Amino acid sequence: MKVNLVQYSVRPDYVEQNKLNIEAVMRELRSIGHDGVEYAVYLRPDGRTFMHFVRQSTVEAEHYPTSLESFRVFQAQLRPNLKAAPTVEALTLVDLFAPGAERDAQARTP
Structure with missing residues (x-):
């Protein structure tokens, strides 16, 4: 299982377009319905820093969301509008409470 956090900041005038592009990625992910991917995006209190959490089980x-056409569009439009370059951190899941968490805990048990 892979869990990554990607964080970046955009120009203030690009925030709304970035949200629309993220929504397009989410729509495409939902249409595929792959149950091995969990993807969440948060906006920090500064209103222009986005945090993407992706968990691929x-x-x-691991091909999602980066293989999606909507994600390629998202990335292409994002690049010229960045205020702070993206940082990527690989995270290690310690524990999780969520629907299906029992399945996840069993998968981690040796």
Whole structure:
């Protein structure tokens, strides 16, 4: 399982377009319905720093969302509008409470 946090800041005039592009990625992910991917995006209190959390529980899931056409558009439009370059951190899941968490805990048990 892979869990990553990606954080970046955009120009103030690009915030709304970035939100629309994120919504397009989410729509495409939902249409695929791959249950091995969890993807959440948060906006920090400064109103222009985005935090993307992606959890991919299978090798196949690791292709999402980056293989999606909507994600390629998102990235292409994001690049010229960045105020702070993206940082990527690989995270290690310690524990999780969420629907399906029992399944996740069993998958981590050796």
